[in-house]
Amino acid sequence: MSRTQRVTVEGRTLTLSNLDKVLYPATATTKGEVLHYLASVAPALLAHASHRPATRKRWPDGVESTPFFQKNLDASTPAWVPRRTIRHTSSSNDYVLVDDLATLTWLGQTATLEIHVPQWRFGRTGTPLPPDRLVLDLDPGPGVGLPECAEVARHARDILVGMDLEPVPVTSGSKGIHLYAALTGQHGELTSDAVSAVAKELARHLAAEHPDTVVFEMKRALREGKVFVDWSQNNESKTTIAPYSPRGRERPTVAAPRTWDELDDPDLRHLELDEVVERFERDGDLLAPLLAGHLDRLEPTPQRLATFTRLGTYRAKRDPGRTPEPFGPDEAGSDARTAPGADAAADAGTDSTEETPGAPSFVIQEHHARRLHWDFRLEHEGVLVSWALPKGEPTDPGRNHLAVQTEDHPLEYGTFEGSIPAGEYGAGEVTIWDAGTYELEKWREDAEVIVTLHSERRGPRRLALIRTGGRDGQDANSWLIHRTKAQPDDAGTPAPPEAAAPPTSPGRAPRPMLATTASTGELDRLDPERWAFEVKWDGFRAVVTVSAGPDGDPQVRLTSRSGQDLTPTFPELAALGEMVRPADLPLVLDGEIVALDGQGRPSFRRLQQRANLAKPRDVERARRRVTVDLVLFDVLEVAGSPVADRPWTARRATLEGVVSPRPPVHVPAPLEGTLAEALAESRRLGLEGVVAKRRDAGYRPGRRSHDWFKVKHARTQEVVVVGWRPLHAGAPGEDVRTAGSLLLAVPDGGTWRYVGKVGTGFRDRDRRDVVAALQEVPSAPLEGVPAVEARHARWATPERVAEVGFAGWTSVGADGAEARLRHAVWRGWRPDKAPADVVVEPESGAARNS
Template structure:
């Protein structure tokens, strides 16, 4: 047995053991040879796996022994190996990011032969970036082989080229051929890179079906094995965001040490085409370099040393000089993203507690240390000491800086969001308005007081005039911070006679839960004409009654109120343009949904909660125009009038309606990754505040609003608990008699920032005794009870029983979606068809 060897790679020490152990008995290939292969192929392999969460297949006893399929980074993972956490439906996994030679060598030492990665990368803040490549897996069925795969590859190449894509072939090292195509701006017919894995997967699926239709004797797109005899499956599914593909240049766990090897198109014409071994691949790389280099040119070109990049690296020189990447988990990537205006305030328990205030500016986070935190009173300024600029990735950093390192201690995010810049005089003065869901909007000024060059002392000041305060407001009003969720007046302007002194109180009409089969049965009812249905998309946001009415000076103004009567007008000032888009007599009262859209134009509930994107308004009904109430008008009449009274421009939208085609509406909703579909009777009148079977909601996933009745602190290791973080929430729903009924607990779906914010909020409404009966003893153990006034929402797999008849029915596999500040506990109902 060969003696262990200790090697140092990029400053990381690794012990390599069992180098003479045979991993491929058929060829006698040893672990030492595997390590040598990965070290030599790393320059061409790493660009294709970097920043991609890796799933590993390990053969500790060789390819004739047991294989281990590993996603999670276990306790044996070195501290310097970068990982990325992905939350699945019932668990979370920390995936290894194979970003450097040291990590690749460590994986080979663990007998990892195969590396599988997705077609997307992890961004600087941990977000999943849009896919940057499309892949087709050409998999031969019984009776077919590489020759048939090569024929299908040539057919697919012609189609992909017609789409503006240049495919590159890889013999998989197992059975078939993979075709890769880089996705970048201008690479698709619409002139822009597809913005989601779902879109890329849909394109690949259509291509596969087209090939099958044109060449039915050669191609199949259905996964069923019974259909694949003598044909080639065009597997489009590996473009799914949850799927992975064997990485180019990865070894395979086959009897012989074959490799997923890039090939030329000329080679695919060779009748003797076969899979290549690792020795052959090393020779080819030495002679020809990376045949897949074109696959990474798009995103690698972003790393060119432009003046902006060089300036950012120079600004981060002090940051890097104070830290050792081998000793601290803090980010070292300079980051590269479109210019933004984000801020973060991090609570830093170092030698002395302080808060770090950081503003994104010119490609870095300009930073100040606040010994006493952010000021809350305009009469009291706080000290701010400017520190070194930090990389953009630091805006998402939470963790522990080890003892002995610069800034040693625990770092957590206290607040984060976006800011509006009013003034920036380098080294002298900065004035900004911060906006966040957690702590609202506030206007702050930073003024440098130090006169000597190197004196970094500033003052941070909360200005007297705060967001949402008008010029004529009282000093008290100007000092008030606008807080999301502040209560509005109980009623809305605009009475039935058009008298501004008369007010009405409208609550949104509510829908009943249903399944598609229920709607199909109603559509098939021979009672026919007056029972037709239309379908709208179900938007994942906050329901609102929007009113456009004359302001004090006669100019129209818009006001937004939630289901529970909360005034959302100042929380979402970006929706004010609605007032100028209304035509005809005022007031106009609309039913709508406030949403936040992601980069691909899809609603993102977390963005809305955190106010990290500007809100937009989806309008789908009109309830009053001038002195005319439309509550008793049928849906079709209201919808037609909506087009007459509203001339929408962003941020206001009037989404299209699907006329009678339920399947098309459901398919469209899934393609856009929306929450579901609303089915509405054409004859339905508007019933304020009432839940009706005239409107039905069809959700793609089960979701339930819940009332939080207790919580359990996060375990920090037995027997210690960390009460600064919520580990699990105890949940209830109102029963038919109004009493709360326990339905289980939820412990997944939270970020660290969510857990900390929930612990603070729940502690503030704590109580000594449980607010309900029937909590099982194991769930009640260590529970901290709260007054039941906070509403949230969870996704779940199923009920353990019929919630209508079984008082012990529980939510199975619940996952937290977020708080619902727009709802009261009395609004919560059991969502069941």
């Protein structure tokens, strides 16, 4: 494979090299995989790191080599990398600003694994602003770990909440936990010195209240068995690892935002790259509330000042502390909150939603509230004027639909997708059904609106809104929405009323639908009569568009989940064009690009050798080493007509009818039988797992849905339970009989070998029942339990056998530490087994590839 490649990121040209170089030998994680991670979490990482002077920690030869810190930009830095100068007493340093994906990619190319930033940002003119967040670094001393840090974090949270600060936890990816709190309102004018003084007093108070577990002095000799609350990182000259930054540890851990519920898990651990990507795709940015700090400092613009008065009703119905919805500008013109997923990394003083020249926007959001409805919003006079459509947008000119006008929404709401919590106004799931721009034909205030919508997703159409209710009374907000007989053509030109609507152009490829990780309870409900089971492929997801070219020949375009054009990278997949009929074009399909190993199994590591290549010479050289295949499993559009709303069974039949596959294109049949049988077949074939799809469900582009579940193979191991740790410490004298985790062992030559603990997979009732099933003894029945895990443990007679699922075994440590179970999940007791029957199960082929 070429060791040097040129790629374009956000219009910037970068040279990437040695993408297959291993940076983390313990996990064989390559530079290419690190770059993939950075691109996947960029929206969140940039939001929290942008406009802050970044100190970089680089490992050019991998984490087993000696790293070096770098503050100053050197001669090799591209001219387009944003930067600011800080003048110190005797010198000046030019710092990089991690403001965009191109810069983040460049940092990854230079093997910058850790990005450290202060708690303040530069303003628009380069002037340092007051700190916008407070941070406490909870650093465990010898003999303590994350559980003890979590306990101290809860103590600190109680104090911070009393100060009107709401902290958000981040497991640092190194040893401890960071607590962040946004500085807004009365706290927003504090200097770095003042914030540092407040943090120091808070740490001093924690140490006084909990002298056995907390220390706030800097002396390392005092930290044995305690958690050091480091308050000093609020100093103007100090930095902290940026949220979402990787760490240069043995394994590719990350400074990862967490929920407070997670901190209650006694088996809390640091997360790694792939886990953080999956969580971010599923849950969004858990640290989004922290952005309120720097948004509080945005300088007002005339457009913002003109709109805040129209949002009074909207804000009166919502509490910014309870809902993730955006809140738009306040009286000072500052952003109160930016929607999750919006560009929250805008420059201080730069309004990320300020109106720009051009057509105004529209959005239609599907809202699963108490009753399913669709919210239709038009950008007008600085806000989104909004109507609720109980039956959605009309498609038949002969049938009007009801439209109920609601309060104006902030412009930021046009990008909002997420869950509004139960008990809040409009509680339920919100997703974007369609969005684009519109041409205004008529706007008679409170009477009539006529617009032509332009959407790449659903095509152009002309709609009219007519008010039917009076200005007072119960029906004051009642309107009708009407699809006019005269409709635009693809170019937006109105067509005669009798003209048939032409098929829509494929335009920009839609985002693929995503699967949700299934819980044990959900797996139990996957009846094969209602669910189909397909192979889970380990490759690059791609939306495939086949359209007729200028000469009539089919043209194939491959688009990644992130919108990247993969077509030049995998030119051999253009063969798909010969396997479809011209009458079915344009055609939009969903599939996976895979590279097979010598046993015919997908190998993601092998596929990496084909990634990020664009030059024909580089691509051809890589093709000679690694061939790829295209696996198709869904269809979204046929002959320009959408089929995504049809059930899976109908789409599957359509897919098999429109593609006549032959290598390198495949349309594999679903796996037969029950989920257990499908998993068994997948495991026998050495595949990653299974995706379960509800047979009667439609395809929801860009959504992670419970209509699709992914089920990865988990290895299982029989174990003997030798003790348990309480879920919480309890009050003095209280006998807590609820297990937080069970301590596990296997027979080893007439004695017991400790193999770790399991704390997940339990229901609440299970945590009590497992304790009741154990015979407690006064001391440990084995040796070798780490002190941190033995702390607070209750011991049991080693007579009960259980089964756990797990991801694999840890390596034997250099200090002689025995291998432990990784990511164990409780499956249940094995009453048919005796302790002497337990053996360490050999690793299966499926487990190696799960």
